[in-house]
Amino acid sequence: MKYALFLRGINVGGNKKISMTELKVFLETLGFKNIKTLLNSGNVVFETKETAEEDLIKKVESNFKSKFGFESKIIIRTFAEIEKIIGLNPFKKITIEKHTRLYITLLPENEKSKLKLPYTSPGKDFHILSKTKREAFSALTLLTSESVKAMAFIEHEFGKNVTTRNWNTIIKLATI
Numbered sequence: 001m002k003y004a005l006f007l008r009g010i011n012v013g014g015n016k017k018i019s020m021t022e023l024k025v026f027l028e029t030l031g032f033k034n035i036k037t038l039l040n041s042g043n044v045v046f047e048t049k050e051t052a053e054e055d056l057i058k059k060v061e062s063n064f065k066s067k068f069g070f071e072s073k074i075i076i077r078t079f080a081e082i083e084k085i086i087g088l089n090p091f092k093k094i095t096i097e098k099h100t101r102l103y104i105t106l107l108p109e110n111e112k113s114k115l116k117l118p119y120t121s122p123g124k125d126f127h128i129l130s131k132t133k134r135e136a137f138s139a140l141t142l143l144t145s146e147s148v149k150a151m152a153f154i155e156h157e158f159g160k161n162v163t164t165r166n167w168n169t170i171i172k173l174a175t176i
Helices: 020-029 053-068 079-088 147-158 167-173
Strands: 002-007 033-038 043-047 074-078 100-106 126-131 135-141 163-166
Touching (some): 002 163, 020 033, 033 167, 053 074, 100 147, 135 147
Antiparallel strands (some): 002 043, 002 074, 100 135
């Protein structure tokens, strides 16, 4: 079974630093195969015979802190789920300009939020377009807003156990 694994909050602003080589070796010691990383922000593709997502998450999280000295929330999706997410084409109605950023927030479970979607910020520069049970899709205009503020809003709405990736990262991940 092929999976995508996302670590929350590593290599951001010089904090919680891990080399992708170290991460790959760590995951190999857990028995995962055909491990590939993308970028330096904890995006990993791997294969395993194990199929219970909850067990995979526990396996990685329970060994992570002893290996790296800090905790990181782990979110896993099957490759079939990644392909399904891409197939939704959640940004088809967005006009993409130079300063437009498209994001997917991966939720660990069906997070409860009372936010009415689609949501548009008061400055009209940040939008949460839609949500599935385990993902939220947003767009940001960097000319008038900051991604830090947008991510803080997402965490406020969906909780701290989420992780957000640029949509292009998800597209690239599907090809490795």
